[in-house]
Amino acid sequence: MKQPGHLQEEQIPVKGKLAALWTAVMFCYVYGDYFEFYVPHKVQGLITGDNMLDSPLKLVAASIVAVLPALMICASVLLPARPNRVLNLVLGTAYTALMLLVGSLSLSVWRSFYILLALLESILTAAVVWQAWSWKRAEAPALSEPAQARHPDMRA
Numbered sequence: 001m002k003q004p005g006h007l008q009e010e011q012i013p014v015k016g017k018l019a020a021l022w023t024a025v026m027f028c029y030v031y032g033d034y035f036e037f038y039v040p041h042k043v044q045g046l047i048t049g050d051n052m053l054d055s056p057l058k059l060v061a062a063s064i065v066a067v068l069p070a071l072m073i074c075a076s077v078l079l080p081a082r083p084n085r086v087l088n089l090v091l092g093t094a095y096t097a098l099m100l101l102v103g104s105l106s107l108s109v110w111r112s113f114y115i116l117l118a119l120l121e122s123i124l125t126a127a128v129v130w131q132a133w134s135w136k137r138a139e140a141p142a143l144s145e146p147a148q149a150r151h152p153d154m155r156a
Contacts, residue, residue: 016077029066029117039111
């Protein structure tokens with residue numbers, strides 16, 4: 001029995017959970033890029049072109065990597081369940097691996113914030129994979145009485 005004054009817990013649909021997780025990933029992503037401006041010599045490298053994204057092709061590749069989590073926020077809400085689940089499993093797994101790689105390649109005092117954010121993003125994208133993997137399947141409709149009479153071995 002529920003006691004008066006207790007808050008009622010609402011069930012969040014899987015699509016809402018996935019969108020929330022991808023949104024948190026994007027915030028970590030954006031904060032990581034923002035805080036990197038405070039790393040010594042980073043801004044100077046951007047001005048002189050002496051940085052990792054020093055060609056148009058690298059910028060396009062980085063844009064694709066950056067935009068997919070943002071698109072997954074919308075896709076998680078708007079796509080039908082089956083393609084939604086597949087995309088979340090594939091991209092969630094890929095981004096978990098990518099962020100673990102980024103974190104492991106950022107081992108320096110000035111990039112310790114990157115390691116923290118990469119770890120958080122890995123946890124969030126692993127949660128995306130878990131939510132997509134454990135997405136409940138719709139139950140089959142119950143057989144009507146005439147159908148049960150024709151198929152006695154299939155009674156509920």
